[in-house]
Amino acid sequence: MLNNSDATDTKNGFNFLFGTIPSSLGALSKLQDLKLCLNNLHGEIPQELGNIQTLQTLILDFNQLSGPVPSGLSNCTNLTWISLSNNQLSGENPRWLGKLSNLAILKLSNNSFYGSIPPELGAVNVQGEDQKKLDVVSNEVAFKVLSRFRGGPEEA
Template sequence: MPIHCLQKLATLDVSNNFFQGHIPVEIGTYLPGLMHLNLSRNAFNGSIPSSFADMKMLKSLDISYNQLTSAIPERMAMGCFTLEILALSNNSLQGHIFSKKFNLTNLKRLQLDGNKFIGEIPESLSKCYLLGGLYLSDNHLSGKIPRWLGSLLALQDIIMPNNNLEGPIPNEFCQLNCQKVLDLSNNNLSYNRLQGSIPNWIDRLPQISYLLLANNYIEGEIPAQLCQLKEVRLIDLSHNNLSGHIPFCLVNTALSEGYYDAVAPTWDHASAPALSYFSPNGSPMGKEETVQFTTKNMSYYY
């Protein structure tokens, strides 16, 4: 840490190093003017310092891929009200995600995947009307998928596989006209013993790029409304009880384009490349997600 307070330092990126030990508890006091802070992919342990709340202009904070424990400090959830990107993925954070005392209403991307969070998805997130990406996979979350998620109209990615969520998929999701990815696999609802038929209202989700409904109990015919999903690039309906014909009109979707350019090459998780969440000027970059796709009884990861 610097000897004196650095008021004018706006960006600090020390990611992908071999830093160990605790993140200094007074970091917010010494660097109060930070707007972008990236400490990801190190070996920091201990708790998240509550002094992050002293960074009153902080827009992006990435401390993912470390060995942090404990919970998200309540003072940070109240004081970092300018935060737009919060990436805490792949640590060992515990407890409930947020308490009722919550003021991060400017969040655009929340990445909490790969931790040990418990309890329900907190209702405090219903205030985040700018939220475009919600990543909660690989935790121990339980309860129902909240209906108020359908009122967050900026949502594009809802990624929540590998939890203990249950109950129905809310009809309110049909209001999310910007939605591109919805992954609820490996819960108690999807991959997941889904029954019935593919709903005719599926065309009300025009931004869907990947539709993966494999390994369920879906029956009936494949609806022609799938042809209205002009952006869809992968459809996996394998291992169900479908009957009838494949709609010929699917050639009018992105499925007919050169798929070698549409998807990334395959890799296994052990050799997956490091992802960067911030460009040099601090603006957010896309977060890659791996999807499993089955064809001719062979499963591939894209």
């Protein structure tokens, strides 16, 4: 997919890519944007992506990815946008997402996540109130939406 360790972005959406996401992408230490949406990728999201501390955007929508979201992504503290919608991801909603203080957009819809929306997401400090987006539709989630994302009091 990529051979250049100095690459800062990859925009390979809707290119009919198939197979798994190579763990070797974790060695791209300068990568800022990883956009592999609208392909035919399957398997788990590699834990090694957590090695890319410069990563700001992770968009993997509309694939056939499965398994949990790797906790190693908590190391990617520059992430502002995570979009994993329309896959076959599963597991409890990742609490470590609350550690990503720059996170502005989180899209997890149409997967098989379960549990409450982690209260740690309330700790996310986003620049500009209008930039915050939270999308967890079509998951088995207990919707107690945090005021940080709704702009009002907590709702049950």
